[in-house]
Amino acid sequence: MSRESYSRSSMSRKVVASLAGLGLAGFVVFHMLGNLQVFEGSDALNRYASFLRDMPFFLWTARLGLLAVAAAHVVLAIQLALKNRHARPIAYAVRDYRNASVASRTMALSGSLLLVFIVFHLLHLTAGLVDPAVPSRVDAQGHLDVYGKLLHAFQNPLYVAVYCAGQLVLGIHLSHAVSSSLQTLGLEHAAWNRVFKAAGPAVALLVVCGNLSIILAVFLGMIRP
Numbered sequence: 001m002s003r004e005s006y007s008r009s010s011m012s013r014k015v016v017a018s019l020a021g022l023g024l025a026g027f028v029v030f031h032m033l034g035n036l037q038v039f040e041g042s043d044a045l046n047r048y049a050s051f052l053r054d055m056p057f058f059l060w061t062a063r064l065g066l067l068a069v070a071a072a073h074v075v076l077a078i079q080l081a082l083k084n085r086h087a088r089p090i091a092y093a094v095r096d097y098r099n100a101s102v103a104s105r106t107m108a109l110s111g112s113l114l115l116v117f118i119v120f121h122l123l124h125l126t127a128g129l130v131d132p133a134v135p136s137r138v139d140a141q142g143h144l145d146v147y148g149k150l151l152h153a154f155q156n157p158l159y160v161a162v163y164c165a166g167q168l169v170l171g172i173h174l175s176h177a178v179s180s181s182l183q184t185l186g187l188e189h190a191a192w193n194r195v196f197k198a199a200g201p202a203v204a205l206l207v208v209c210g211n212l213s214i215i216l217a218v219f220l221g222m223i224r225p
């Protein structure tokens with residue numbers, strides 16, 4: 001492969017990985033906003049969760065879409081990381097490592113840890129396999145009691161610690177990923193550059209604070225059955 005087409009194929013991979021990553025970041029924001037309904041009580045959260053489940057076509061399309069986007073993001077990110085390791089001058093010809101943030105230098109590590117957290121989270125809250133005591137019952141209205149699941153999970157210091165660690169990793173990954181994706185998509189324009197640089201840390205802070213507020217509010221007894 002010529003040096004030019006090698007570089008072009010790297011660039012298209014970066015563009016697709018960035019688009020997929022931004023889609024995943026959108027899901028994480030949406031998921032956090034949905035879960036914040038725990039503060040409105042069990043009816044609100046359980047009704048919201050049932051509303052999504054009552055549209056199986058939409059739910060499964062979204063789930064399969066999310067899975068495909070996540071798989072594309074992970075595969076392309078791994079390919080890019082391996083390529084960069086073998087041919088660093090092409091991907092990072094103008095990058096000055098002295099100025100690179102910790103987040104940018106540890107993307108592969110934070111991404112891998114995030115994947116581990118997501119698998120744990122699905123086995124824990126969705127499949128109920130990690131903690132068989134997670135209640136999978138319906139509430140008085142006949143809705144799946146997602147509220148009861150969260151309260152049960154975050155009263156346990158062990159799960160609080162795991163979820164807080166997950167938020168730390170998520171925050172580190174998002175803070176670099178969102179800015180870097182916007183720049184990869186060619187949106188790096190002098191006038192917008194500062195906004196895009198700030199977008200990553202801002203999205204990360206929003207998601208992490210939102211999620212931590214749920215975990216800690218339950219743990220500290222501010223949300224009760």
Ligand code: HEM
Pocket residue numbers: 028031035063118121122125126146149150163170211212214215
């Ligand atoms: C405090 C933080 C979080 C809380 C309270 C939370 C809560 C939940 C709950 C209650 C469910 C549904 C369980 C069920 O179906 O019974 C769920 C599913 C899910 N969560 Fe989270 N989550 C959190 C963070 C995250 C993060 C950071 C990610 C991704 C990076 C994530 C990804 C998912 C995915 C992919 C599903 C499956 C969605 C589906 O099958 O429809 N969650 N979460």
